[in-house]
Amino acid sequence: MNNIIETENLTKEFDGLVAVNHVTLNLREGEIFGFLGPNGAGKTTAVKMLCTILNPTSGAARVCGYDIMGQKDDVRECIGIVFQDRAIDTFLTGRENLDFHARMYHLDRKTRQERVTEVLDLMDLKGKENMRISECSGGTQRRFEVARGFLNHPKVLFLDEPTLGLDVQARRNLWDYIKMLNEKEGITIILTTHYMEEADYLCHRVAIIDQGCIVAMDTSEKLKLAVGLNLISLQIARDSTISPVDSLKQLRWIKKIEARDSSVELSIDGGEERIPELIDFADNRGLVISSIKLYKPSLEDTFLHYTGKTIREEEGSLKELWKAWMRRSGGKR
Amino acid sequence: MRAIEMRRLIDPLPIYTMWLREMKRFLRVKARVVGSLLMPLFFLAFLGLPMSFMPAREIPGLGGTGYLDFLAPGIVGMTLLFAGTMSGASVIWDKEFGFLKEVLVAPVNRFSVILGRSLGGMTTAIIQALVIVGIAVAMGVTLSSVPGFLLAILVMVLTCATFTGFGLIIATRLGNLEGFMAIMNLIVFPIFFLSGALFPIQSMPPWLRYIMYIDPLTYGVDGLRGTLIGVSAFPLWLDFTVLIILSLALATLGSYFFSRMEAD
Numbered sequence: 001m002n003n004i005i006e007t008e009n010l011t012k013e014f015d016g017l018v019a020v021n022h023v024t025l026n027l028r029e030g031e032i033f034g035f036l037g038p039n040g041a042g043k044t045t046a047v048k049m050l051c052t053i054l055n056p057t058s059g060a061a062r063v064c065g066y067d068i069m070g071q072k073d074d075v076r077e078c079i080g081i082v083f084q085d086r087a088i089d090t091f092l093t094g095r096e097n098l099d100f101h102a103r104m105y106h107l108d109r110k111t112r113q114e115r116v117t118e119v120l121d122l123m124d125l126k127g128k129e130n131m132r133i134s135e136c137s138g139g140t141q142r143r144f145e146v147a148r149g150f151l152n153h154p155k156v157l158f159l160d161e162p163t164l165g166l167d168v169q170a171r172r173n174l175w176d177y178i179k180m181l182n183e184k185e186g187i188t189i190i191l192t193t194h195y196m197e198e199a200d201y202l203c204h205r206v207a208i209i210d211q212g213c214i215v216a217m218d219t220s221e222k223l224k225l226a227v228g229l230n231l232i233s234l235q236i237a238r239d240s241t242i243s244p245v246d247s248l249k250q251l252r253w254i255k256k257i258e259a260r261d262s263s264v265e266l267s268i269d270g271g272e273e274r275i276p277e278l279i280d281f282a283d284n285r286g287l288v289i290s291s292i293k294l295y296k297p298s299l300e301d302t303f304l305h306y307t308g309k310t311i312r313e314e315e316g317s318l319k320e321l322w323k324a325w326m327r328r329s330g331g332k333r
Numbered sequence: 334m335r336a337i338e339m340r341r342l343i344d345p346l347p348i349y350t351m352w353l354r355e356m357k358r359f360l361r362v363k364a365r366v367v368g369s370l371l372m373p374l375f376f377l378a379f380l381g382l383p384m385s386f387m388p389a390r391e392i393p394g395l396g397g398t399g400y401l402d403f404l405a406p407g408i409v410g411m412t413l414l415f416a417g418t419m420s421g422a423s424v425i426w427d428k429e430f431g432f433l434k435e436v437l438v439a440p441v442n443r444f445s446v447i448l449g450r451s452l453g454g455m456t457t458a459i460i461q462a463l464v465i466v467g468i469a470v471a472m473g474v475t476l477s478s479v480p481g482f483l484l485a486i487l488v489m490v491l492t493c494a495t496f497t498g499f500g501l502i503i504a505t506r507l508g509n510l511e512g513f514m515a516i517m518n519l520i521v522f523p524i525f526f527l528s529g530a531l532f533p534i535q536s537m538p539p540w541l542r543y544i545m546y547i548d549p550l551t552y553g554v555d556g557l558r559g560t561l562i563g564v565s566a567f568p569l570w571l572d573f574t575v576l577i578i579l580s581l582a583l584a585t586l587g588s589y590f591f592s593r594m595e596a597d
Contacts, residue, residue, distance in 0.1 A: 053437060081438055087434050088431075089432055092361075096357065
């Protein structure tokens with residue numbers, strides 16, 4: 001697979017505070033890649049630099065083969081972005097917003113109409129396109145923004161905290177649209193999030209970012225494995241003739257065995273694929289398993305492991321509250 | 334940065350798009366259209382009319398016109414001042430509500446962005462100014478001539494460009510919404526009161542006159558008065574020269590600051 005984004009020691013400082021600290025990354029074409037980190041970790045700053053809105057203090061990056069400093073417009077032509085804060089004109093309708101975006105990307109009238117119809121279809125927004133954005137629900141607004149991000153058929157779509165502030169159902173819903181865009185259109189998606197389950201559900205690879213540094217990067221499966229082993233809890237039927245502990249010791253991928261009453265807990269090297277092996281093994285030895293359960297460490301555990309802290313929800317400052325209030329009242333200017 | 338500047342400085346489709354957005358936003362909020370006309374209307378009805386009942390010779394310096402005729406161009410100037418400044422400064426709203434980022438990440442030269450946006454704001458400001466001229470005429474103000482009226486539109490464009498640039502400079506320098514209204518009122522109202530919109534500059538003592546000379550709106554109001562009513566304190570060429578220089582300088586500086594503005 002080709003690298004669609006390459007960064008080398010990408011760094012951004014704000015008044016001496018290092019927001020992004022020598023980040024070197026290679027992102028592959030077609031993957032969903034997630035930056036996972038607490039607020040203020042530098043996720044958004046990193047994405048902004050890749051989107052050419054912020055200039056890095058030092059280091060370099062190429063997006064779709066174009067330099068983010070020297071070839072800004074080329075980068076801009078081939079990316080789409082959904083910002084963390086709402087960035088859609090609430091006075092205009094969804095269609096007008098899409099149309100506006102299409103014109104800003106120099107699409108001609110015919111292409112404009114085709115693409116707008118296409119993205120409305122894709123994101124199930126038909127019938128809502130003539131509503132004013134201020135009258136749409138938060139989830140629908142967000143879907144319009146994702147639709148808009150896809151309008152210029154970008155090679156890379158950046159999603160900065162795409163589901164922040166959405167309710168559970170709207171969040172699930174949006175995840176499926178994001179997945180669909182990736183699978184159906186083959187578009188590379190870079191997202192930032194501080195929701196574990198979001199990174200876990202969506203991303204092929206995850207980078208855990210803390211205080212501007214990438215502390216770990218891999219598939220979420222492997223990240224979790226790095227923290228600790230998976231656990232298997234076995235219930236052994238009473239009529240088994242032999243001691244389960246002694247016989248299970250023969251399996252080399254079992255690292256630790258703890259027996260309690262009728263159950264046995266095993267720390268194992270590996271995942272689901274061990275379950276059939278275990279059942280085969282038990283069958284051959286005359287052990288009768290009545291139930292079997294696999295526990296995996298969560299991404300939350302992983303995060304704790306690498307950063308020494310849990311991810312906290314953002315506390316609303318006065319300014320945020322004021323902004324939120326202004327938004328609700330329709331974003332008057 | 335160089336790559337962007339090399340790209341088309343004047344990019345017609347995005348300019349038109351930005352213009353269209355301003356127009357749509359303006360027309361969509363009926364309350365704002367009405368609201369923006371109320372204050373000038375009040376000035377004309379509750380200041381201009383009562384004052385015009387006083388004998389003209391008791392207010393020296395009116396140049397032989399009634400007070401309402403004298404006031405009307407001043408109120409047109411006020412409309413341009415408020416609408417122009419707001420149009421420039423409303424970049425701060427776009428920034429606060431995130432829409433600016435959407436615009437800045439598009440592959441479009443920032444000069445085109447701000448040009449389209451400002452042209453949209455200026456169009457709405459001039460529409461408002463023309464409505465005020467219409468109201469004034471309905472109240473009994475007589476316009477001097479048709480060429481004068483056409484020249485007046487040129488003065489409106491220049492005045493509006495001056496204050497759009499001025500609003501842009503404030504917005505981009507201030508950078509956020511806090512204290513914005515206070516600063517606007519602190520600067521905009523003195524500009525209005527000291528422009529000679531309400532009283533004739535010639536009748537003022539020298540110290541006040543010199544303050545009024547440095548007020549950009551003085552030349553806008555005087556130019557409007559000269560073209561609409563046919564009475565002015567300065568020769569028209571002076572008004573035009575000052576306005577052309579000011580509008581070019583402020584609009585250029587404003588768009589320069591805008592092009593360097595960070596998205597958040």
